[in-house]
Amino acid sequence: MDKLSEFAKRYAESGVSRFHMPGHKGVTLHGLEAVDLTEIKGADFLFEPDGVIADGERLTADAYGSAATCWSAEGTSLSIKAAVCMVRQYLGRDITVASPRNCHRAFLNACTLLGIDPVWIYPADKRSLLCECAVTPDDVRKTLLNGGVDAIYITSPDYLGGMADIRGIAKVCREFGALLIVDNAHGAYLKFVGNEHPLGCGADIVCDSAHKTLPVYTGGGYLHISKSAPKELVQLAKPAMAMFGSTSPSYLIMQSLGMCAEMLTGELPQKLRDCCERTAKVKALMKSLGIPDLSAEPMKITVGASKAGYDGGELAELMRENKMECEYSDPDAVVLMLSPYNTKTDFERLERFFMKLEKRIPLHNADCTELFGVRPEKVMSLRSAMLSPCVNIPVDESEGRICARTAMSCQPSVAAVMAGERISAEILKILKRYSIFSIDVI
Ligand SMILES: Cc1ncc(COP(=O)(O)O)c(C=O)c1O
Incomplete structure (x- = not known):
């Protein structure tokens, strides 16, 4: 067990009278109150850690091979705001950040709060997916050639499982002296299943939602600073997280981040690889059945619903009738997120569903190229x-x-x-x- 969870457990068992927050005083009402703490002696401080939280963050940084990793109890949404702020503080002047238009609203909020007017990168290649912004290193180069851009902000993987060429984009950024921030909310697991985690591809700052793909409570996330990034960014990270974060970060979320850090040094990486292998089998089955999978991610399936002749909403409803709930659906796509904690039954149910799915001719939905036009x-x-x-x-x-x-x-x-x-x-x-x-x- 990680040190923060150990501390919380010992405290829950100590019988100490709680004259501190939260108001439930550890009484079991919903279920987890006993270990839901606040910043008492021994529990450390998220934004100025030097005890059990610092240990957990160091363990996480070691697992990811980063120069430093800060935990977030407010998802990637917090890490993104901090990341943009850090670039502003590092350069010490007004900055310009360029991004494709598939950015999360946390980026727009960061720009609003920090007075940054983003420059939009339009991909030359007009793809047809709603969440995809298939910017290439060349698109980034064109933007940087126009001058005046201090940092590039890329969302990869995107919500539908599209992945950008972060290696190529990082190379272009280095050539022009621009910093690279990657919103890797969907890809925290990528570090353990291959070489595509943005930290290993040359990004300077990477924001991960641990909770989306790892066994972490909703809201748990990371802000990583790469070993190859300017050293000053490490010192700026905590104050930047504190600038936008709540002064009452959830200790439940942090304990699950601590436990996950321990698990990442144990069997979890192998379990993640096994899950990707199992997912690959489902993807292969879909291919043999002529059901398109639009996701390049190894642990996500994006059913090309309209291409398979279904409205995405209708397909999601059919899945519901078969006891499966998707992550997201729109007229063209149904997104399924998998993890090592999906059971054998889950996978078999999904495969049976695809095998029984009535074959239809593709729907002629207007694609999204107009979005890029x-x-x-x-x-x-x-x-x-x-x-x-x-x-x-x-x-x-x-x-x-x-x-x-x-x-x-x-x-x-x-x-x-x-x-x-x-x-x-x-x-x-x-x-x-x-x-x-x-x-x-x-
Ligand atoms: C691409 C992307 N970035 C950022 C976020 C925000 O992450 P969080 O919910 O962890 O704050 C999301 C959430 O869905 C997302 O899909």
Whole structure:
């Protein structure tokens, strides 16, 4: 057991009268109160750790081979804000960050709070997936050649399992002296199943949602600083996390991060590899049945629903009827996230479902290439728009208005319109296609 969990367990068994937060005083009401603590003596402080939390973070950093890893009890959402802030502080002046438009709203919030107006990278290759922004090293090079960009921000893997060429992008960033931040929320496990974790591919700062793919409570995440990144970033990490984080981080989440760190030095990496192998078998079965899998990730399956003749929502409902709940569905895709904690039954149920799935001719859904084709007119900065008063109106009435809060059908997908951009007739159509029927406008 990790040191933080050991401390919490000992404390729960000590019979000490709790004259401290939280208000439940360790009484079992929901289930885990006994070990749900706060920053008492011995429990360490997340934002200034020198005890059991520092030990757990060091263990995590060793498992990932990072220069330093900070735990987050508020997901990758917190790590992303801290990462952007660290670049701003490291350079000590206003900065420009460039990103494809499939970024999570935490990045938009970071830019708003830090007064950064992002530059959007439009991929030359117009793919057809909602969450994918298939930027290549060449796309990044073109952006950097325009000058004035201090950092590149890439989301990889994306929600649908698309993966960017981080190695190639990192090389271009180094050539131009730009820092590389990667939102690797979906890829915390990648470190243990191959060579595709962004830390090993040359990224400077990497944000992982441990909870998405590892056995960690919802909200557990990491902020990693690479050994090849400027050394000063390590010192900036904790204060940056503290700037945006709650002063009451969940000790339950941190204990699960601690336990996971221990497990990563034990059998968990092998279990992750086994899970990828098992997932590969499902992917092979799908291929033999002619059911498309759109995911490049080894532990995620993205069923190409419309290509298989189904609306994604309908397919998700059919799965529900067969006792399976997906992570996400839209008209074109159904996302399934797997982990070593899926049982044999789960895998067999999924395979039976695919084997019985009625064969249909592909649906002619309009693809999302239009998302990459539109270049909305920018009317004001992201920050000005995000901080403006706004009204929520039906999308049908929004043509010509300025978007006040970026509208995405899921987090994060490619935004048809960002805050500060004008809603055109074309954008209006895209919003409705992705079931966005009302929108905040200035
Ligand atoms: C690509 C991506 N980045 C960031 C986040 C935010 O992560 P978290 O929920 O851990 O804060 C998500 C959440 O779904 C995500 O899909």
